[in-house]
Amino acid sequence: MNEACKNASIQCTVSQCRYNLVTEDYCGLDCIHVGTHEADPTVPECVDCNSFVKRTDG
Ligand code: SF4
Incomplete structure (x- = not known):
């Protein structure tokens, strides 16, 4: 799993999650x-x- 690559199909604002891109x-x-x-x-x-x-x- 690539945690650093944004998945444009999954929007998420849970910045507490390690998989969240946070800035985007x-x-x-x-x-x-x-x-x-x-x-x-x-x-x-x-x-x-x-x-x-x-x-x-x-
Ligand atoms: S909570 Fe975490 S794993 Fe679930 S969609 Fe948001 S960033 Fe991805």
Whole structure:
């Protein structure tokens, strides 16, 4: 996986994620896994990017 290359198909503003480009609000992964923590999701807040990994470099 190339974390430094912007994936123009995946916009993301989660700057706390190690895969986020931060300066461009894009994800650097080739693909992501999206899921839900709800039994019956109804609003965007119900779904999650399960590819998220907390940034550890500050
Ligand atoms: S892995 Fe998910 S949370 Fe992280 S930058 Fe990509 S889309 Fe955003």
